[in-house]
Amino acid sequence: MKLYYSDASPYARCVRVFICYHNIKGVEEIIANPFDNSPELLRVNPLAKIPCLQLNDGSALFDSEVIMRYLDAEFGQSQLFGTMVNNWSKQCHFSLLKGIFDSAVSLRQEQLREDEGLRSAFWTSRFEQALLRGLKEVETIGVIASAELTALQIMLVCLLEYIDFRHPDLPWRKVTSALSLWLKDAQQADVFVATRPA
Structure with missing residues (x-):
């Protein structure tokens, strides 16, 4: 999986805390400036917003709430939610x-x-x-x-x-x-x- 994020984004930080808390391995963290409209970010999120989590099958989840709920359900048995x-x-x-x-x-x-x-x-x-x-x-x-x-x-x-x-x-x-x-x-x-x- 790949997580597109900004270090200063509080939304992205929440997602990173979930990853850390559930000790999820194999997540590549990629710094992305949403204002750059980089082709790589636009491919996974047409809104050019972060955080965005690209799954191993190539699909992507965006919006911090969606990503947090997914990580908690898939890797934490919904412990946090x-x-x-x-x-x-x-x-x-x-x-x-x-x-x-x-x-x-x-x-x-x-x-x-x-x-x-x-x-x-x-x-x-x-x-x-x-x-x-x-x-x-x-x-x-x-x-x-x-x-x-x-x-x-x-x-x-x-x-x-x-x-x-x-x-x-x-x-x-x-x-x-x-x-x-x-x-x-x-x-x-x-x-x-x-x-x-x-």
């Missing part, structure tokens, strides 16, 4: 985290528009407030309560470390002190250390 099956509340929690991911990445894209003189104060504020509101909600719904690592917790560690990486001035720790304390211990796990952006 298992408690979410037919649990619509936890499925909604997953969607909440995906939405916060999207806000964090959109905020980064908005920041990059500053060099073009196109950054919007409205959208910057909207994404920042969505991040903080979303994290406050995550703190109340029990994602960090499980002693066993879950798909939701993997997403949360990758999300919080991405926010620290790309948005160091966002005061999320003041708003969600319980998440901050939880992260200090959770982020020390080998699967997170091994996949942390350089």
